[in-house]
Amino acid sequence: MKKELIMVGPPASGKGTQTKKLVAETGLKHVDTGSMLREAVAAKTEAGVIAKEYMDKGQLVPVEIVGRIIKDRLSKDDCKKGFILDGFPRSLEQAEILDNILAELDKDEDVDMKVVYFDMPIDNLIERIVNRRSCPACGAIFNVKTMTLKKDGKCDFCETELVQRADDNEETAKSRFNTYFEQTAPLIDLYEKRGNLVKVNAAGTIDEVFAALKEVIG
Numbered sequence: 001m002k003k004e005l006i007m008v009g010p011p012a013s014g015k016g017t018q019t020k021k022l023v024a025e026t027g028l029k030h031v032d033t034g035s036m037l038r039e040a041v042a043a044k045t046e047a048g049v050i051a052k053e054y055m056d057k058g059q060l061v062p063v064e065i066v067g068r069i070i071k072d073r074l075s076k077d078d079c080k081k082g083f084i085l086d087g088f089p090r091s092l093e094q095a096e097i098l099d100n101i102l103a104e105l106d107k108d109e110d111v112d113m114k115v116v117y118f119d120m121p122i123d124n125l126i127e128r129i130v131n132r133r134s135c136p137a138c139g140a141i142f143n144v145k146t147m148t149l150k151k152d153g154k155c156d157f158c159e160t161e162l163v164q165r166a167d168d169n170e171e172t173a174k175s176r177f178n179t180y181f182e183q184t185a186p187l188i189d190l191y192e193k194r195g196n197l198v199k200v201n202a203a204g205t206i207d208e209v210f211a212a213l214k215e216v217i218g
């Protein structure tokens with residue numbers, strides 16, 4: 001049976017980390033919107049050429065064009081057994097486009113499609129973000145509340161002074177999450193009603209969340 005996983009979750013929910021682990025374990029193809037766009041532009045596909053015109057002007061690529069790029073990508077051989085889609089859909093409009101893509105791609109397929117929602121209360125997410133520090137030298141990320149650093153304020157790997165990203169503050173985090181929840185909440189309702197939604201409690205440690213993730217995807 002073809003396995004299709006759609007990953008949905010707010011920023012800082014750990015969705016990216018968990019997706020990487022899952023890809024390594026299952027061998028399913030990971031397709032994310034950013035890479036797909038870049039690939040299509042580089043390959044100069046019909047939709048890629050149109051997308052580039054918008055990107056060159058600094059404009060958002062229209063959702064129909066993104067849809068065509070996703071359809072092209074998911075039609076390739078390495079997605080025949082299944083895939084993990086990340087970064088799409090993020091709104092009801094995008095969900096409708098994905099419905100049309102999958103209806104056509106999977107019309108003769110036996111498919112196990114699940115939407116995995118990384119569930120985490122907004123307060124926990126904000127706390128994660130404001131306690132996040134990164135190493136400007138090696139890129140490592142630390143949570144100064146939940147982790148004990150070997151040397152206070154310094155990177156465990158290279159001892160460089162850790163910094164806080166300018167947009168990792170409570171105010172910016174709140175507005176990011178409000179936009180996210182506004183657009184994504186209806187999406188969650190939709191998939192829940194259809195019976196495709198599985199929820200993972202994203203508030204645990206990386207290993208705890210991964211164990212929960214494997215359980216719900218079966």
Ligand SMILES: [Zn+2]
Pocket residue numbers: 135136137138139140155156157158159160
């Ligand atoms: Zn470092």
